[in-house]
Amino acid sequence: MTGERIELAVHDHGGDGPPLLLLHGAGRTLADWAAVAPLLVARHRVLAVDLRGHGRSPEGTWSLPEVLADLERVLEQYDIPHALPVGHSLGGMLAVLHASRHPDVTPGAVNLDGYGWGRPDQYVGLDPAYVEQRLLRVRKLAHSRFGLPLPADGLRELLAQQRATSARLGIPYELLEAGAVRSLRERPDGTLDVGPERQHAREMLAAIDSLDLFALFRDTPVPQLIGRALRPGPAIHGMEWFDALMAAYARGLARDLARLAEERPDVTIAEIDGTHAMLLENPKGVADAVLDFTSTAIPGPAV
Template sequence: MIGDRIGPAVHDHAGEGPPLLLLHGAGRTLADWAAVAPLLVPYHRVVAVDLRGHGHSPSGPWHLSEVLKDIEEVLAAHGIPDALPVGHSLGGMLAVRYALEHPDVTPGAVNLDGFGWGRPDQYVGLEPDRVAQRLAQFRELSAVGQGRELPPEGLRGLLAEERAISEQLGIPYELLEAGVLRSVREREDGILELRPGRKEALQMCAVIDSLDLFALFRRMTAPLLLGRARRQVPSAPGLDWFDHMMAAYAKGLARDLAALAEERPNVTVAHVDATHAMLLENPRAVAEEILAFTS
């Protein structure tokens, strides 16, 4: 409980030392940190949280101010208001926003591959207007899958999809299974829902699209670690243009991150040998980058 309401679900990994708050990505859960957190615990107090509408946390309007308030209340409830926010993907974006809003107590921020879809001009060699069209198309496709519902037997098929991902990316299956099971909620009619629900997911996507991330990075004066995946996630069938676009975006993002680090001495850019699923693929490399930064 937080105050008079049920607060976000938390996993307190314990540990001693400067506190860290671990934030997951969109549509994921705190289970994503299961292999990273134990590597941090010898050096830090480590707490992971399910963002609102995700995992075991309550639902609620997905407004940025409310999500940041959730984070503040979790830290206060655990007596660690000075925790360093460490986020992956969406969680990384939130870590930066939270640090900017609490500069007196927050020592910095870690953003691991939380760069969204970027700006059309960041897609090197491609026409910005064409990129904008493709991104709109991809957002429409993504919206269709938000708040996915499954019949009672659908969980078996969903776990089979995770098994295929495990084999493709070399991720231990049990890590993927734990994330799915934490995200599934059964309704009274027996239908399974994947969290977050459609309404919350669409609000969340709107929040992501509203963020000018490089403007936020430039506002940071405290230490900021920006982690970037070295490898691309393989494209989905039927999206032949996706790999080409993402390769162009990777070039633009690398260019802009290098320029940012050159002009801002508080910014550290790290490259992790993994795809965007770095927490699951290469937890040791992720932990090493975090520990090098916090040391």
């Protein structure tokens, strides 16, 4: 069914200043903001949401107009239509899309490491045909993440993976555990899997692929903060080709972001010490970048 109304799960972190709406990435939940949000509330009213099909929010068909309408309803319910959206990964893309739809009331947008898989020409030093071939495999792997039931000992294995990630990246285990548990969804047959549901996940990934993000960045007529992770993700054993692919993409992103900043003086590029998991690895670095941006993007004594 299209046009269905989704009431999103919301965590109101409080605060009295200009409002911010925090948006997580694909397959993640509002728990990703647990360490960042407390650093923002001294100067902002802060809400975080679970996107449809994620965390505690209901499932629903996944299209960009519907997902953006979900966010608009949250802002209406809390009477903060002028909130500045702050998103990570997929959430960052949605933040800019929301601002592009409401430039009259939205003072700006923050996109933290939300670029999708980009264009083949952005993979500097690699043949575009090779990149296309590898991205087909990457997309297939991405599709396989969602909608498969956990085996009998799946939860134990999932939490063991979080402990390994904690040790490898220095992220407090409690943050990883909370996010992993919140991402689990119980299906009618009693099995657990990681949301969103498989068909909705396919719709979500197709929506991401449909975006021309650098055109969106250029055309959105409000100030933007665009964050980029300075460090690559952990190497994946047996997938050295993926590490090389991401290194080439990082070079292309750095090039294209520099050009964007030259074209748009109101676009700020922030290089954040961390991997794509920056919200959990370096919450202070993320919060500092956001607060520096809002101090100029949002006028008024509160910031």
